[in-house]
Amino acid sequence: MERFDVNSCNRVSDWLRSSVKKIVIIPHVNPDGDAIGSSLGLNDILLNAGFESHVIVPNDFPTYLNWLGSDGIPLIYEHDTAKCNLLIDQADTLFFLDFNDLKRLGKIEAYLRANQTPVILIDHHPDPQIKAEYQFSDTDVSSTAELVYDFIEAVGLLKHIGTIGANALLAGIIADTGSFSHNAFRHSTYRIAGELINRGAEKERINESLFNNFSEKRMRLLGYCLSEKMEVFPQYRSALIWLTTKELKQYDFHPGDIEGFVNYPLSINGVVFSAFFMEKNGVVKVSFRSKGSFSTNEFSGAHFNGGGHRNASGGEIKLPMAEAVALFKSLLPDYAFKLAQS
């Protein structure tokens, strides 16, 4: 496998075979399609290969991803803390997927800080902050799900991918690439998608569940955002949408409803930078997306206590919404040159 160094793949493969029985897989808090897909995919493959494996997600995830799992898969730490802690204690290996900083673990963080169990990290975010026994990290890859496939191939477990694993991994790839529309220009992504389809992944079903499976209220909230709440700044090739708690309530907001809203302004001709602000528990949560070279993670890191990928990042700021919006607008002139180049 060229993406990973062969020696560490051989070592991890020997080690999995000789010393590992009980595995716990953990993705990041507020798990998205890639976090859920990569975790459930890896889990099913490990189960088929004879390991005892569990997925523990820190908190609830969007219900449209439910079909990728089954009863008790995944476990939700916030609902089943004692059982999850026991499984973590008993595990002889932890897989961390789709994050690289313990801060991204929500309520599991405190419990895991003292844990000494060996960790295998599989992730595609920059600047890993976790000391893992084995680290498979590549920021050039579409999704953690794609990396999981590479990992499975590299350690010789490919024959254990069934329909459940194939669906979950393809869902991760499709979720993180917006159905192959961004960060999806490499041959390997399509090779792996093809292999997963060969093994039973249902692309149409995945697309339907990820993109055509929303409530009427969510659709109306999107309409409201685009018609009433979107500000476009053509001179800075940027746009902003922001929502208050009151507005979210009005539309019977559920976690996951606003997933993807930040992408819409990028469909406007000339817009290369899009921001979405939302009030949550007294802070303003921010999401940024860009096209081209503009580094949203630098922008977010410098001004909104966040980070992520170049074209997709998040953060938060403890300010009233009006001030957060004013801050964003006041920063745009400083980035005019970079936005013009993007």
Ligand SMILES: [Mn+2]
């Ligand atoms: Mn991801």
